[in-house]
Structures are given as structure tokens and as C-alpha cells.
Amino acid sequence: PGLLRSARNDEQLENRKMTDRIVSWHPSPSKPLYVPPVGAIDAHCHVFGPAAQFPFSAKAKYLPEDAGPDMLFALRDHLGFDRNVIVQASCHGTDNAATLDAIARSNGKARGVAVVDPAIHDAELQALHEGGIRGIRFNFLKRLVDDAPKDKFLEVARRLPQGWHVVIYFEADILEELRPFMDAIPVPLVIDHMGRPDVTQGPDGADMKAFRNFLNSRDDIWFKATCPDRLDGNGDPWDMFAESVAPLVADYPTRCLWGTDWPHPNMQDAVPDDGHLVDMIPRSAPTEELQRLLLIDNPEALYWAD
């Protein structure tokens, strides 16, 4: 069922006219029952535009309606979070202005992950650091980016500012193919949505096993226990996600992050209620100690070390 749901989403993407601007977020998310600890960090979210100020890339694979910093910070407060890590979305290409603007408006409550042209100068990387960026993202999803040049990615990964990491977004079927590339990256790795395993296989399924093998290969690989809405096609309340992901968080408690993924790029037929996403936290991380690591200590180590 997971595959069916994402296939349907992909088909919708193909049928859509590129001039249509899409709304991929819930109009009025519920108040979560779960109350995050003070200082909690939503470590995977995005901003879209506003387009009048920050136009989308000519290579964007989707054109969203505006979802700017005011909306993001209102959601943060509504959900009971204190801070955000804003990840540059593919629709903004390698121009990080919208992400930097959102960070600048956050009163120190946001940091970010950029997407850069691998030929970027060292001085520009340093300027991104001043603007609150602490990592760069390599996206390997063919439906989102035209190309992902591993050799050039590796070159830039070798000259990142001190303390930065690399965020990688890929789907489970290319994990093995990416291994030599990822093994060669000399800074910590953060894997978006656990590399999109099929969680309906269960906690001991082939995808989770392969991901655990990868985690075991070095101790500086982190993962985001995120996106039940993308990974569990059975839908809300995403029981298979909870069943498959809770053991991973329990076994790697110092290497997990959590985020809403708001405004949920490309989600259209199953837009998640963000309040319900927050209520997944105690199902993935049942103890206060795990929740503190997931929501505060782990993301702080990557994004607020300085």
C-alpha cells in the first residue's frame, strides 16, 4: 500500500501543469496531545518563497503556493516547538535566499541546511555559516532534481566549514549504490526520512535491515525519524511507521532527529495534519529520555554547537 500511495502522488506530479501552484499543507492543523519538552527543535521543515521576493528556480519540479517564515513560526508555536531547522527545498534550487531570510527573521530560533552549486567558493560557504547554515543537502530523487554529480558533491563535502555535515536524501532502492560515495564523505551524514524504507515491511524488513547495516558502518551517521505520511501508505494514524521506527530510535537514541517536513513538498492527496505528526513522537520515542535526545540534544549537537 505504501508503494501505491507514492505511485499515485508521482502520477499526479507528471499530470500536473508546471504553472499550477500547489498547496501541500493542512489548512488548520490540530493541537497535538503530546507536549514537546521546552527547547524542542523541528529539525526538518522548509519555506516556500514568498515567490514575489524569492522566485522559484527555473529548474523547479513543482511550484508551491507561498509558505513563508511567518506561517512556519506560527505553526512552530502552535505545535509547542521552540526552534526550527530549515532545509532548502528543491524548488528554490541553489539560491538559498529564502532560507537565509527565514533564519534571519527567527530571532536565533532557526538554523538551516543549504543546497549549493558544488563549485561554490569557500568565502560563500563562510557567508552561509554566518547566516546560520550548518550543512548542505545532496538530493538523489530523480523526480526532484535533474542531476546529482557524486564526484562534484564529494569535492565540496571535503571543504565545508568546521562543524558542518551533509544531509542526503535518497530512496531505499539506491542505498547500496550510494555506499561508496557516502563512505567517502569525511563529515557526519544526516539521512532524510531514514532513506525512505518501506515501513510496511516491519521493523525487521529488508529495507530496515539494510539501513541498520549502513548505520553500523560508522558512528557519525544520523537519521530523521520523519515522514510517516510519505512512508506509511496505510495513512494516519500510521501504525506501521510507529512499529518499524520505534525500534530504530531505541537502538540508535543518540543519532535520531525529528521534524514535521512542513509544508510537505508535493504532498497532495494525503496532506498530513501536523498535530497528528507531533503525536507520532511518543510512539517513536516512548520515554522522556528518548524524547529529549530526539528533540533537543541530538539536533543541538548538529545545529547549535556554536
Ligand code: 0GY
Ligand atoms: C522532503 C521531501 C520532498 C521534497 C523536497 O527539496 C524538496 O523539494 O525535499 C519530496 O518531494 O519527497 O523531505 O521535503
